[in-house]
Amino acid sequence: MRYIITGAxxxxxxxxxxxxxxxNEIYAIVRPGSxxxxxxxxxSNIHVIECDVSDLCNVSLPDSDVLFHLAWKGTIDGRxxxxxxxxNxxxxLDACKLAKKSNCSVFVGAGSQAEYGLKEEALNGNMSVDPVTGYGVCKYTAGKLSRIFAQNMGLRHIWVRILSVYGPGDNKKTLISSCIGSILNNKPFDTTEGNQMWDYxxxxxxARAFIKVATSGVDGKVYTxxxxxxxxxxxxxEIIRDNINPDFNVGFGRRAYNKNQVMYLKADISELVIDTGFVPQITFEEGIKRTIKWFRRNN
Structure with missing residues (x-):
């Protein structure tokens, strides 16, 4: 099969x-000069295509099967x-047009838990949303409009709302990456009390979930x-600390919670499991060891 990936x-x-x-053959769309x-x-199966996300309408690619749209500007500092x-x-919508132009049958768009806003229950694709950031509002809007767009063009459309992801190559400004970097370099790491209940x-x-929904996800559905x-x-x-330096002093409570701080974040993956057979395979304990190993090599 042939896949197109933006934000590659x-x-x-x-x-x-x-x-x-x-x-499989993959067309990886990246920002020029990145x-x-x-x-x-x-x-040999991965072809790098330099094209800004703002110029997707002008790129031409061979006929493909699936387009994964992950490109998004302002994910960290410009929310x-x-x-x-x-x-964005x-x-x-331009990515949808590219999918149609490339004769794809499936469009999978990357949404965010920010679409939900502040919730105190497990998140699923059927519940009401009330985003509290511009990022969350526009992710939700992009999902709704691209669904209409895709349906009008005869594309199967699946929108996924991603919770907190970590791993090799993570942005250095995320909490997990900041924590690893600080401990590896023996620099202060100040954070909140850490009472948030969190799903990583x-x-x-x-990635496995993305591939599963592209293959088996129900057209028009939203999966968390x-x-x-x-x-x-x-x-x-504490697990990160103990894997790097158990004697490191984490500054718990030295930072206040953010305005509109999410205190409970959990995915309800029951529909994802039923529809696609997806089951997470990597525990946090195993995944963080792999991530720390990557950071040691690339720090």
């Missing part, structure tokens, strides 16, 4: 490529930059991707 230098996209590269191109696996976030809605999923498992298991955020941090 990201952690999830790279994990998808690693799972698919042996028996320093992260070096992270893309070198393989409340409404103009940037709104541009258009880019998502390893990047390879998340996570491990389906939670524990206090403090416990995750």
């Amino acid at each position: 230098t990201g952690m999830i996209a790279i994990s998808i490529m690693n799972l698919l590269k042996e028996n 320093s992260k191109i070096k992270n893309i696996p070198v393989d 409340d930059d409404s103009y940037t976030q709104l541009d 809605v258009k880019y998502t 999923i390893y990047s390879e498992d998340c 991707i996570g491990s389906g298991k939670i524990r206090p955020l403090r416990e995750y941090i």
Whole structure:
């Protein structure tokens, strides 16, 4: 099969490529001049296409089967930059057009738990949403509009709302990456009390879920991707510390919770499991060892 992936230098996209590269052809769309191109696996089945997400309408690719749309500007620092976030809605529709132009039959779009807003229950694709950031509002809008767009063009459309993902190649500004980097370099790591109940999923498992929904997901459905298991955020941090330097002093409680801090984050993956057979395979204990190993090599 042939796959198109936007946002191909990201952690999830790279994990998808690693799972698919042996028996499939992949067109990896990356921002021109990106320093992260070096992270893309070198393989004869992976073709790097330099094209900004704002220019997707002008790229031509061979006929393909599935388009995974993961590109999104302003995921870390620009979450409340409404103009940037709104541009991403258009880019998502452009990705749908590219899927149709390339004769794909399936469009899989990457949404976010930010679409839900503040919830105190497990998250599923059927519950009401009330996003509290520009990022969350525009992810939700992109999902709804691209579904209409895809249906009108005869594409199977699946939207996935991703919870917290970690793994090799993660953005250095995420909590997991910041924690690992600080402990490896023996620099202070100050955080909240860590009482948030949190769901983390390893990047390879998340990639496996993407592939499963592309193959077996129900047209028009929204799936939530996570491990389906939670524990206090403090416990995750302690596991990281104990794997690197058990004597490191984590600054728990030295930072206040953010405004609109999510305190409970758990994926209800029951529909994902029923429809696709997806089951997370990597425990946090195993996944974090792999992640720390990667950071040691690339720190």
